[in-house]
Structure formats: structure tokens, C-alpha cells
Amino acid sequence: MPKLVLAYSGGLDTTTAIKWLSVEQGYEVIALNIDVGKSREQPVVESRGMAAGALKVRVIDAREDFLRYFAFPALAAGAVYQDQYPLATALARPLMAKLLVDVAHDEGATAVAHGCTGKGNDQVRFDVGIQTLDPSLSIVAPTRENAMARDYQIEYLKQHGVDIPWAAKGPFSIDENMWGRSAEAGVLEDPWNEPPPEAYEWTRDPEDAPSQPEYVEIDYESGMPVRLNGEDLGPVALVDHLNDLGGTHGVGRIDHVEDRLVGIKSREIYEAPAGVILHAAHRALETLTLSKQQIKLKKLIATEYAELIYNGLWFSAHHQDIAAYAASTQRHVSGTVRVKLHRGRAIVTGRKAVQSLYDRGLATYDRGDTYDQSAAVGFINIWGLQTRTQARVQLLGELPEALKIAMPHQD
Numbered sequence: 001m002p003k004l005v006l007a008y009s010g011g012l013d014t015t016t017a018i019k020w021l022s023v024e025q026g027y028e029v030i031a032l033n034i035d036v037g038k039s040r041e042q043p044v045v046e047s048r049g050m051a052a053g054a055l056k057v058r059v060i061d062a063r064e065d066f067l068r069y070f071a072f073p074a075l076a077a078g079a080v081y082q083d084q085y086p087l088a089t090a091l092a093r094p095l096m097a098k099l100l101v102d103v104a105h106d107e108g109a110t111a112v113a114h115g116c117t118g119k120g121n122d123q124v125r126f127d128v129g130i131q132t133l134d135p136s137l138s139i140v141a142p143t144r145e146n147a148m149a150r151d152y153q154i155e156y157l158k159q160h161g162v163d164i165p166w167a168a169k170g171p172f173s174i175d176e177n178m179w180g181r182s183a184e185a186g187v188l189e190d191p192w193n194e195p196p197p198e199a200y201e202w203t204r205d206p207e208d209a210p211s212q213p214e215y216v217e218i219d220y221e222s223g224m225p226v227r228l229n230g231e232d233l234g235p236v237a238l239v240d241h242l243n244d245l246g247g248t249h250g251v252g253r254i255d256h257v258e259d260r261l262v263g264i265k266s267r268e269i270y271e272a273p274a275g276v277i278l279h280a281a282h283r284a285l286e287t288l289t290l291s292k293q294q295i296k297l298k299k300l301i302a303t304e305y306a307e308l309i310y311n312g313l314w315f316s317a318h319h320q321d322i323a324a325y326a327a328s329t330q331r332h333v334s335g336t337v338r339v340k341l342h343r344g345r346a347i348v349t350g351r352k353a354v355q356s357l358y359d360r361g362l363a364t365y366d367r368g369d370t371y372d373q374s375a376a377v378g379f380i381n382i383w384g385l386q387t388r389t390q391a392r393v394q395l396l397g398e399l400p401e402a403l404k405i406a407m408p409h410q411d
Helices: 012-023 042-051 063-077 088-107 122-133 150-159 235-248 273-289 292-310 317-329 375-383 385-395
Strands: 003-007 028-035 056-061 111-113 138-140 173-177 180-184 214-221 224-228 253-259 265-271 335-342 345-353
Touching: 003 012, 003 088, 012 028, 012 042, 012 150, 028 042, 028 088, 042 056, 056 088, 063 088, 063 224, 063 235, 063 273, 063 292, 063 317, 088 111, 088 122, 088 173, 088 180, 088 292, 122 138, 214 235, 214 273, 224 235, 224 273, 235 273, 235 335, 273 292, 273 335, 273 345, 292 317, 375 385
Parallel strands: 003 028, 003 111, 028 056, 111 138
Antiparallel strands: 173 180, 180 265, 214 224, 214 335, 253 265, 335 345
16 A cells, blocks of 8 residues: 555544545555644644554654744744734744655655645645655645535544544634644634634733733844843743743734735734744844844845745745845844833833944934034935935926925826
């Protein structure tokens, strides 16, 4: 029998997929569980997979790789989709695609599979990534190709000797990893509805958060977070701690109507305490360490970076080029940022950098001012030269009223 590697979460969809791929498609199924943090099914993954008929269940702890090589580079690039979404799910999918291909090679498999539907973005992220890394592998998507209702899935498993107790289906469709949690469907599908309290799990309601703020200091080296409150922490410990702190203070709630790659507008509820805090602190540090021109261009690059991640183009030359520029901008983004966490807000209250472009002697109005104000007259004359010339030649003409320049179409 040919071998197939399935991206296995331990949930009902992919557990059913193990049996369906084996019985209906004739594959020996290797269930690959990739731990990127926060999986509620993690404790039962191996037992469920074997009970469903997998040849073997392989579990890979990919949390540190996920943060170090995917989430943190996106953070340094400033990649936030449509200025709202920190890309938690989108960043995990290329890592999962790569590991699927790696394990397929290791196991001698000829095919891989995932549990994506035909309506979302993840199918694109998986398929494009897998096809780019190894076009010889066949891709099977049981949920997309043979969608089953939940009750039928449970009955199908029972008919084939797999009787696993399943918790009642919740009101929302949930995806989560260390970088964030998303909730959709149910009452959230009406964008006019206020999200009910049960839509949130990681964060406290800001109205119920502590009345006293909490301060954190985050150290960055070349754009990457490395210390929290002076303590050296690895990526996993740092993000876990900030998720806990931010969640306690109601930080990281995002209610967003986004444009999916497949053409659908979708209302999503995100929770990303660590991501929101780290992005806010990183932006503040860049104001000290990047020039005006770098900041301007990097905003454009960040938008493009976020879109290529969201659109499943991680393994592209375009990504390599953009990532190289983003990494170059981070050479001097090293320093410390102080953030106040208070009732749903992450407020930067201080920042300092090793190689700061902020010169207090130039900025101050007090004694010690080193700025040569007499140079301003000549600068203004040159800066405004083209504007004055155009106004004299093209805009003012015979009209004495300067207002004609402000409203050129008014009679």
C-alpha cells in the first residue's frame, strides 16, 4: 500500500480523515502532529491517531522554530495583514507544509494530506507550499473532496470500529497557536453582532481587567525580542509570558472583517496578546533607529510582506527579496522598550536604543541646544523654491487671491 503523511490535529475532521484515507483511498496513513502551541487536542493526539488506524503517529515540537523562523521575522518586518491581523494561522502553515514534505521524504510516502476546506485560505497555503517544495507529491484534501457533517463523521468512525467520545461542538470555529487565536462562524458571521464573551478565551474583558496597570520592559537585538524585564528568555517562554500578562489585562483583542484570498469577506475575532505587545514595542524602537526614508519605505514593504504571507507565498523568490530588505533594516534595531498594559491597551511609555538617531542636543529647547537655528532660513528658501516657482508660473497667474491655489476649481 502507498504511504501518505497527514497533517493531524487530533480533532474530529482529521481523525475521520485517517480512516477515510485508509479505507476509501487505500493509503497507509502516517499521522503527523505539528505542535505550534496551544493545541487543546495535544494530550490525546497519539492515542486517537492510533485508534483511528494510523500506521504511526509522529509528533514534532515545532514551537521554537515557529517563533524563531516565522513569527519573529514577520514581527521584525512589521507584517500585520490589513493593519489588524498578526498572521498567526497564516505563519504556521508554511512551516507545516515544509514538515509534511520532510516527513514524506523520510517515510518514503508518495502523498500528503491536510484537513482544509475548499472555502478558506489554508488550502492555498498548504497546496502552494507543498507543490513548491516537492511537485512530485500528490495532495489529498479529504474535507475539501468529501465534506462530511459532524454527525456523519462520528457515525462513520463507529461503523469502522472507532468509538471515541467527542465533546459537543462549540459555537465557533477555532484555530490557535502560540502567536494567536482566531474564532469565526456562528453569531460572528453577522458583523453587526457584538462578539459574545464566549468568543474570547485568552483575554479578560478589559472592563474586568485589573484597575492598576502593569509595566513590562522588552529588549530587542537586531529587531528580535530576546529579554523580558531584564531576563534572558527563549522565544517560547517570552511569548508564553506575554500572552499571560497581556491576557490578564485584556490586551490583544481584535475584531476584524478581512478579505480572504478566495474572494470572501470574513469576520474574524482574534486574540494575540504577545503579538500586539511586541509589535507596538518594535514600532516604537524603530522610531529611534530608522531614518525617515527607511520608515516610509518599510511601511510599504510591511504591507506587501503581510499580503504574501496571508496569500501563501512564503516559499517564493518574492518573499526572499522582501525578507532580505526587511532584515537589512533591522541591523541597528536594538534597545529596550517599556510598555504599560492597562485595560485592553498596550501603551509605549519609554524607549531607548543602543544606536539611537534621537539626539537630545538637537531636539531640546533648553540649554545645551546644539541646533543651528540660523541655518533654517537658507533651508526654507531652497526647500520652497520649486513650490514658489510653480505657483508664480502656473497657479497664480493674474489672480491675486492665494485662495485660488487651495481651491483651484472654484470659479
